[in-house]
Amino acid sequence: TDSEVNTRKKTFTEVQTERLEQAERTVLIKCPPKLSEKKLLQYLSSHGNIRSHFFFENRGIHALIEFSEKNSIASLLDAVGIPSAVEHHVVPFKSRLLTFMLKTPVSQASEETPIHLSPQSHIPVKELIQKLCHADSVSSQMYILLNEFQLTEENIKLRFLACSLVRDFTRAYFPDSVVKPFGSSVNTFGKLGCDVDMFLDFHDVRKHATKMKKGPFEMEYQLKRLPSERLATQKILSVIGDCLDNFGPGCASIQKILNARCPLVKFSHQPTGFQCDLSVSNSIAIKSSELLYIYGCLDSRVRALVFTVRCWARVHGLTNSVPGTWITNFSLTMMVMFFLQKRSPPIIPTLDQLKELADEKDKHIIGGYDCSFVSDLSKIEPTKNTETVDVLLSEFFEYFGNFDFRRNSINLRKGKEVNKPESSPLYIWNPFEQDLNISKNVNQPQLEKFVAMARESAWILQKEEKTQQTINKEPWGLAALLIPFGKSNTSKMKNRTKGMGSETIRSLLDSLKLNSANSLQKAVGK
Numbered sequence: 001t002d003s004e005v006n007t008r009k010k011t012f013t014e015v016q017t018e019r020l021e022q023a024e025r026t027v028l029i030k031c032p033p034k035l036s037e038k039k040l041l042q043y044l045s046s047h048g049n050i051r052s053h054f055f056f057e058n059r060g061i062h063a064l065i066e067f068s069e070k071n072s073i074a075s076l077l078d079a080v081g082i083p084s085a086v087e088h089h090v091v092p093f094k095s096r097l098l099t100f101m102l103k104t105p106v107s108q109a110s111e112e113t114p115i116h117l118s119p120q121s122h123i124p125v126k127e128l129i130q131k132l133c134h135a136d137s138v139s140s141q142m143y144i145l146l147n148e149f150q151l152t153e154e155n156i157k158l159r160f161l162a163c164s165l166v167r168d169f170t171r172a173y174f175p176d177s178v179v180k181p182f183g184s185s186v187n188t189f190g191k192l193g194c195d196v197d198m199f200l201d202f203h204d205v206r207k208h209a210t211k212m213k214k215g216p217f218e219m220e221y222q223l224k225r226l227p228s229e230r231l232a233t234q235k236i237l238s239v240i241g242d243c244l245d246n247f248g249p250g251c252a253s254i255q256k257i258l259n260a261r262c263p264l265v266k267f268s269h270q271p272t273g274f275q276c277d278l279s280v281s282n283s284i285a286i287k288s289s290e291l292l293y294i295y296g297c298l299d300s301r302v303r304a305l306v307f308t309v310r311c312w313a314r315v316h317g318l319t320n321s322v323p324g325t326w327i328t329n330f331s332l333t334m335m336v337m338f339f340l341q342k343r344s345p346p347i348i349p350t351l352d353q354l355k356e357l358a359d360e361k362d363k364h365i366i367g368g369y370d371c372s373f374v375s376d377l378s379k380i381e382p383t384k385n386t387e388t389v390d391v392l393l394s395e396f397f398e399y400f401g402n403f404d405f406r407r408n409s410i411n412l413r414k415g416k417e418v419n420k421p422e423s424s425p426l427y428i429w430n431p432f433e434q435d436l437n438i439s440k441n442v443n444q445p446q447l448e449k450f451v452a453m454a455r456e457s458a459w460i461l462q463k464e465e466k467t468q469q470t471i472n473k474e475p476w477g478l479a480a481l482l483i484p485f486g487k488s489n490t491s492k493m494k495n496r497t498k499g500m501g502s503e504t505i506r507s508l509l510d511s512l513k514l515n516s517a518n519s520l521q522k523a524v525g526k
Contacts, residue, residue: 048072188296
C-alpha cells in the first residue's frame, strides 16, 4: 500500500519509476526578465493543477513546472506558437522546452518580490573552508560539507527531466524506449554539478511474457539482424546522436564515442545546464548504482564519509575530471565501502550478505554474472556500530595509510582483504564482474601519492587540538585537510618526512614531477 511505502524507505526501482513518471508531467520554461511569479503560476494553473515548481538561473531565469496531470502539458502546448521572425531558420521539432515573453513590457514601478532561485552548483571549496571553520566539531564539519555538495531535490528533478527530453527523441524511432539516469545522479553519492549518465533501455520484457502465452501461435516481430549486439548499439547511438545534433533544441557539442568499451554519445544540454553521456542499457552499471543506493540509505555516516573523502582527494589532485592514471571517484567510493565493512562491528553488510537476503524477485543473472542482492532496505539489520563520523575519517586515513597494497586486494563481496590475482598496483574487485579490477588504470606513483596523503591527513587529524587552532584563527579539523599540503605547511611536511622511508619520499617527488609534467603537457598542448 501507499502508506506503507511512505513509512519504509523506498526501493531503488520505486524511486526511479516515480521520478521518471514525474518528469513526464514536467515542462521547462525560459522566463522573461522582471517576471511576476504569481502571474506565471496563475496563467499556468489555467491548464491544470501545478504539483511543484522552482526557479533557477542558467543564462536567464528558468522555471521547472511539474503538473499533476500529464494532459495539462498537452493543453499548454496547444497554446504555444513557433518563433515567427525566423520561420525558415528553425527545425520544427517541438518539445517541452518553452520560452515565455511578456506581451506588454512591465513598467519599472511594479515592485515584485524577488524570485527565489534554487542553486544548481555547489559553493567553491574556499568558501566551504570558511564555513567549516565556524563549526564546533569535525563531525559537524563533515555534515556541513555533505549538505553543501549533495544533489538537491530540485537538481534531481532537473536530471530526470533531461532524460525525459532525450526520451522524446528516442521514442520517434523506438516507441516503447525509456531513457533512465544511472551512476551518481541516482546512487545518493552525486554532487551538484556532476554529469548526467543516462542510458537507453528497450526492454520491457515482463510486460509481454504473459500475453504471449495465449493463442496457438508463437509470434514475433521481424527485426533487422546484425552480426553483434555491439554493432546494433553503435548504429542506434549514431542515429540518436545525429538526431540530437540536428534537431535537438539546446543540445550542443555532440561527440560520438562509438569505439569505447561502452559506446556513448556525449553532449551538452544547455537548457538544464548538464553535461550528458548517453549509452545503451548496461544492466551491470544499474546494479552498481542500486548497490551504492542501498549502502547510502542504510546509514547517514556512509555518505558523510564518502563526500568528505572525495572532496579531500579532489583538493589534493588524487582524482581528476579527465581520465588517466588517477584513482576514480568510483574506486574511492568502493574503498570507503570496504573500510566500513571492515569496522567492528561492521557499519554496512558485505555483498555476499546482501545476496543471502535476496528473495526470488531480487535474483538477477546478467551475462553469466550473479548480480542478486536484496532490494528491500527493511530486511537489512541496522548496524550496532556507534563510532562517530570524525573517528571514521581518521581511521580511514590510518587504515589505507598502512594497507598492504603489494599483497592484498579489496573485495566487497567478502568484505575481506584477498591476495591479489594479478600485479596491478591497486586491485579492487568489480563487485559484479568478478574477473575485472575497477582500478586497473591506477599506476604506482599515483597509489603512493594516495598513501602519503592519507598518512599526512591521519597525522593532521591526530594532532588536532581545536583550542590552539581557534586562537591562531587557522583552519582546523576537516578545513585543514582541504588546503593543499605544501602551500601553508611545507616546513612541517619536511620535518615529518624524516621518518618516512627514502622510497616513499622518492615516489612523492616522482608524483609531484608527474603532476607538473602533466600540467606542462597540457600547457604545451601535448
